[in-house]
Amino acid sequence: ALNGKSALVTGSTSGIGLGIAKALAHEGADIMLNGLGKPEEIEAIRASLAAETGRKVLFSPADMTKPDEIAALVRAAEQGLGKVDILVNSAGIQHVSPVEEFPIEKFDAIIAINLVSGFHLTRAVVPGMKANGFGRIINIASAHSVVASPFKSAYVAAKHGLLGFTKTIALELASFGITANCISPGYVWTPLVEKQIPDTMKARNMTKEQVINDVLLTAQPTKKFVTTDEVAALALYLASDAAASVTGANMLIDGGWTAA
Ligand code: NAD
Numbered sequence: 001a002l003n004g005k006s007a008l009v010t011g012s013t014s015g016i017g018l019g020i021a022k023a024l025a026h027e028g029a030d031i032m033l034n035g036l037g038k039p040e041e042i043e044a045i046r047a048s049l050a051a052e053t054g055r056k057v058l059f060s061p062a063d064m065t066k067p068d069e070i071a072a073l074v075r076a077a078e079q080g081l082g083k084v085d086i087l088v089n090s091a092g093i094q095h096v097s098p099v100e101e102f103p104i105e106k107f108d109a110i111i112a113i114n115l116v117s118g119f120h121l122t123r124a125v126v127p128g129m130k131a132n133g134f135g136r137i138i139n140i141a142s143a144h145s146v147v148a149s150p151f152k153s154a155y156v157a158a159k160h161g162l163l164g165f166t167k168t169i170a171l172e173l174a175s176f177g178i179t180a181n182c183i184s185p186g187y188v189w190t191p192l193v194e195k196q197i198p199d200t201m202k203a204r205n206m207t208k209e210q211v212i213n214d215v216l217l218t219a220q221p222t223k224k225f226v227t228t229d230e231v232a233a234l235a236l237y238l239a240s241d242a243a244a245s246v247t248g249a250n251m252l253i254d255g256g257w258t259a260a
Helices: 015-026 039-053 067-081 104-132 153-176 191-204 208-219 228-239
Strands: 006-010 030-034 057-060 086-089 135-140 178-185 250-253
Touching: 006 015, 006 067, 006 104, 015 030, 015 039, 015 086, 015 135, 015 228, 030 039, 030 067, 039 057, 057 067, 067 104, 086 104, 104 135, 104 153, 104 178, 135 153, 135 228, 153 178, 178 228, 191 208, 228 250
Parallel strands: 006 030, 006 086, 030 057, 086 135, 135 178, 178 250
Antiparallel strands: none
């Protein structure tokens, strides 16, 4: 029941963002996709989503480390789709390293993509949302917005910051029909998780199986990865009219991780 709505989903060429973009389109929303990757693979994703759903599906390769590209992305979404009702910030990267060896440029990139891009996007979409009296800002944070893990200093700092940012804008926008919330997943099996396994093996001197069972799944009492479909279902709820009173919340979907 998102007919007539438009959504901009950053980091939607893969993983969680792609799962959310697909779910929003199947629910009736027009979509601006964004992210990195091979142009022909992204075009295949875009074209098949448009064909399956009959929705307008656009794509922009805007780099989330570049404020001018982010502003242009929002303009392209507003012009191409008419408006942005739903903003989902899912672009993100990870790097695993002891703090004293943490590459400075990696730290800066994680803060820029996982935290600061959310500010630039919000800043650019809010005027339109205020004018329409409706908006849904959904920031994909992490269980690492409330707890830490060693060797993830940049990521944990960014995700804690993203939650604080989200709570602040929720207060500012509450009387304009605009909600702002975080979805905070535990471990979801996506390229982001798969790619951190080799460095975690090194940092902790473990095998791949030990990293999966003794580092990743040990955190989750369910002993299962969260799925992108489960995260997408939560995003659909937050985007819906039924969630009008849910704002400033941190929606944990973490297999019980942070209950411990
Ligand atoms: P992923 O690697 O599958 O997808 C990340 C997306 O971000 C891709 O589309 C990629 O192209 C895009 N991206 C990366 N750098 C970018 C840049 N500079 N500009 C534009 N786009 C860029 O990862 P994922 O697991 O789907 O992660 C999505 C979000 O979910 C991230 O914010 C991540 O921190 C968060 N998250 C993931 C997990 C997990 O276990 N996978 C858990 C909690 C939170």
